[in-house]
Amino acid sequence: MSKYYLNYLDELESEAIFVLREVWAQFENPVILFSGGKDSIVITHLAKKAFYPAKIPFALMHVDTGHNFPETIKFRDDLVKDLGVKLIVGCVQKSIDQGRVAEEKGKNATRNTLQITTLLDAIEEHNVDCAIGGGRRDEEKARAKERFFSHRDDFGQWDPKNQRPELWNLFNGNHFQGEHFRAFPISNWTEMDVWNYVQREKIEIPTLYFAHERKVIWRNESWIPISEYLQLQETDEVVVKKIRFRTLGDITITGGIESEADTVEKIAMEVSAMRKTERGNRSDDKRSETAMEDRKRQGYF
Amino acid sequence: MLETNQLLRFTTAGSVDDGKSTLIGRLLYDSKSIFEDQLEAVETTSRRKGFDGVDLALFTDGLKDEREQGITIDVAYRYFTTPKRKFIIADTPGHIQYTRNMVTGASTANAAIILVDARNGVIEQTRRHSFIASLLHIPHLIVCINKMDLVDYDEKAYSRVIDQFEEFSSKMMVKDIRFIPISALNGDNVVNRSENMPWFQDAPLLHTLETMHISSDINKVDTRMPVQTVIRPQSEEFRDFRGFAGRIASGILRVGEEVLVLPSGFSSRIKEITTFEGSLDEAYAPMSVVVSLEDDIDISRGDMIVRSNNVPEMSQDVTLMLCWLHNNPAKPRAKYIIRHTTNEQRAVIKEIIHKININTLERNTEDKTLNMNDISKVKIRTTRPLMIDSYRDNRATGSVILIDESTNETVAAGMII
Numbered sequence: 096m097s098k099y100y101l102n103y104l105d106e107l108e109s110e111a112i113f114v115l116r117e118v119w120a121q122f123e124n125p126v127i128l129f130s131g132g133k134d135s136i137v138i139t140h141l142a143k144k145a146f147y148p149a150k151i152p153f154a155l156m157h158v159d160t161g162h163n164f165p166e167t168i169k170f171r172d173d174l175v176k177d178l179g180v181k182l183i184v185g186c187v188q189k190s191i192d193q194g195r196v197a198e199e200k201g202k203n204a205t206r207n208t209l210q211i212t213t214l215l216d217a218i219e220e221h222n223v224d225c226a227i228g229g230g231r232r233d234e235e236k237a238r239a240k241e242r243f244f245s246h247r248d249d250f251g252q253w254d255p256k257n258q259r260p261e262l263w264n265l266f267n268g269n270h271f272q273g274e275h276f277r278a279f280p281i282s283n284w285t286e287m288d289v290w291n292y293v294q295r296e297k298i299e300i301p302t303l304y305f306a307h308e309r310k311v312i313w314r315n316e317s318w319i320p321i322s323e324y325l326q327l328q329e330t331d332e333v334v335v336k337k338i339r340f341r342t343l344g345d346i347t348i349t350g351g352i353e354s355e356a357d358t359v360e361k362i363a364m365e366v367s368a369m370r371k372t373e374r375g376n377r378s379d380d381k382r383s384e385t386a387m388e389d390r391k392r393q394g395y396f
Numbered sequence: 397m398l399e400t401n402q403l404l405r406f407t408t409a410g411s412v413d414d415g416k417s418t419l420i421g422r423l424l425y426d427s428k429s430i431f432e433d434q435l436e437a438v439e440t441t442s443r444r445k446g447f448d449g450v451d452l453a454l455f456t457d458g459l460k461d462e463r464e465q466g467i468t469i470d471v472a473y474r475y476f477t478t479p480k481r482k483f484i485i486a487d488t489p490g491h492i493q494y495t496r497n498m499v500t501g502a503s504t505a506n507a508a509i510i511l512v513d514a515r516n517g518v519i520e521q522t523r524r525h526s527f528i529a530s531l532l533h534i535p536h537l538i539v540c541i542n543k544m545d546l547v548d549y550d551e552k553a554y555s556r557v558i559d560q561f562e563e564f565s566s567k568m569m570v571k572d573i574r575f576i577p578i579s580a581l582n583g584d585n586v587v588n589r590s591e592n593m594p595w596f597q598d599a600p601l602l603h604t605l606e607t608m609h610i611s612s613d614i615n616k617v618d619t620r621m622p623v624q625t626v627i628r629p630q631s632e633e634f635r636d637f638r639g640f641a642g643r644i645a646s647g648i649l650r651v652g653e654e655v656l657v658l659p660s661g662f663s664s665r666i667k668e669i670t671t672f673e674g675s676l677d678e679a680y681a682p683m684s685v686v687v688s689l690e691d692d693i694d695i696s697r698g699d700m701i702v703r704s705n706n707v708p709e710m711s712q713d714v715t716l717m718l719c720w721l722h723n724n725p726a727k728p729r730a731k732y733i734i735r736h737t738t739n740e741q742r743a744v745i746k747e748i749i750h751k752i753n754i755n756t757l758e759r760n761t762e763d764k765t766l767n768m769n770d771i772s773k774v775k776i777r778t779t780r781p782l783m784i785d786s787y788r789d790n791r792a793t794g795s796v797i798l799i800d801e802s803t804n805e806t807v808a809a810g811m812i813i
Contacts, residue, residue: 101403102401106682147627147671147686232472239473263795288482
């Protein structure tokens with residue numbers, strides 16, 4: 096009987112597919128939160144497998160900070176066309192124009208926190224009762240406590256001290272009108288698992304993940320790309336470096352690392368030797384020891 | 397990592413000062429799963445707290461309240477990988493709501509590590525943790541006798557725990573128990589073999605975790621596939637396709653084999669096992685697949701596909717060990733939603749047979765309440781029959797949760813007897 100067992104990647108995949116099908120079965124109107132980053136791309140790939148030969152039954156929802164890498168938007172649009180799914184875009188710029196949120200000021204200003212309002216507004220406007228995310232428990236200490244099915248109250252808030260216990264594979268998505276859930280099918284994956292899976296499945300990812308030459312400045316311990324949204328200081332020195340990004344988010348806060356890795360194989364090798372966490376290059380997480388927990392409580396991804 | 401590497405899930409239990417966080421910190425640190433920025437953050441905090449060196453326990457700190465109060469509130473999941481296996485740790489708190497949290501962490505675990513302080517030997521909490529591990533049918537139990545450095549690495553402290561353990565573990569149902577003397581603080585027998593305990597000949601903890609046989613932890617005999625959803629592509633290419641999606645809970649499915657669909661009882665043969673990569677001749681637990689049948693049978697979510705000559709029991713009356721998980725006690729005669737595999741029914745608690753004192757393992761037949769952290773034997777009745785196996789034979793088809801209809805919260809977890 097020894098051949099009847101799954102290796103770790105197959106088991107993680109099977110678990111994620113099970114979770115995606117549970118979401119579909121337990122909710123009326125679920126969407127995939129799509130950022131254009133590798134984790135949401137992997138989620139989309141898993142959804143394709145979970146419902147084959149039918150097409151993905153979820154819309155993709157993108158919260159657009161307005162500060163995008165142009166490559167991400169093109170990648171998103173190509174993927175949506177290829178899959179034949181619906182795309183919902185929530186615009187942070189629109190939330191600012193409507194006076195729902197106010198832009199941060201100063202050199203480290205970002206639109207990171209502002210996304211929360213836009214996300215919750217989009218969830219409400221489109222009657223979404225479950226938003227599927229690519230969050231992983233290995234990413235950050237507050238995320239280590241996340242459930243596969245994570246309840247949000249009618250203000251979209253997460254209460255980490257009062258979560259529903261989650262036993263075996265019995266997920267409780269029961270909820271009242273106005274509340275919603277976040278579902279995290281790849282909770283148990285690590286960054287390394289994601290890269291090994293991208294490599295094995297030959298999943299297409301944005302070119303930004305591969306080493307390329309780019310104009311950057313050194314800020315908050317990482318290489319921040321030059322863009323029209325970045326406020327340069329007099330002391331900032333613009334240089335050209337061969338870099339790649341470990342995570343993709345708002346262009347103003349996503350830092351790159353120096354790298355020569357220009358294939359998925361080389362990236363996977365680089366990641367396995369990496370000595371810093373991937374979110375170590377995200378200035379949004381460096382604001383305080385509990386920056387992620389504070390944002391998550393309010394309704395962040 | 398190799399293609400053949402497996403995934404092992406384990407849970408850790410110990411009382412407050414048994415050094416559980418230090419052990420997890422040690423495993424992560426010595427297996428090089430701690431990143432520089434995490435180490436820097438912990439070093440800074442260790443210095444601020446006046447700690448000499450690195451306080452390994454800080455690696456498992458999570459939420460704001462936990463950092464402030466220095467305690468763990470909820471189950472946290474940790475990950476590490478070695479060249480042999482990927483590991484998921486369900487790190488459960490030692491005190492607050494220990495039963496609820498340990499039951500949660502134990503429900504998916506292949507192995508449990510139970511920590512015993514070498515100075516104190518087996519204490520009440522050790523019995524409690526071992527009982528829960530046995531109740532949740534964790535296949536492998538590893539008892540780590542910790543703080544051996546504080547008893548001069550004396551073999552007697554280790555032998556004493558084994559003797560004490562065997563005295564009470566005879567009543568429990570654990571297939572595989574091992575004992576390892578360690579010092580989490582100094583790293584003896586955690587990742588590296590201890591030079592301080594030459595009398596201990598067996599493998600250190602990590603090597604044990606890397607090599608223990610787990611392929612048989614899932615039942616491969618009784619074929620059960622609970623249906624999650626029906627796949628109907630409605631495209632030109634797959635016009636007549638009707639497949640049943642689910643994760644095989646146990647056993648093996650083969651194309652051409654005769655199957656029974658429950659609860660309807662109609663039989664058919666497996667026509668195709670479909671995956672994105674192509675069709676399969678056979679599929680086994682815990683694979684997620686889509687199955688189509690030769691005959692056009694009405695099947696929906698909550699139904700179960702089984703092999704014709706090996707069927708689960710169909711019953712509306714179910715006896716189970718129930719662990720109450722919620723602050724609000726059970727309401728007499730109240731109806732709850734019961735979730736069993738992908739099936740959802742309503743249920744009422746008919747009778748509380750006895751409550752187990754988890755410290756003494758004695759039965760209390762007088763107390764008829766169900767409060768948070770209580771473990772009781774109860775009888776329930778459901779609105780429609782469930783397709784059940786005993787939890788001992790089949791974790792996936794022997795487990796249920798109860799949901800309170802008025803709050804939607806998960807209030808209890810049950811293991812079918």
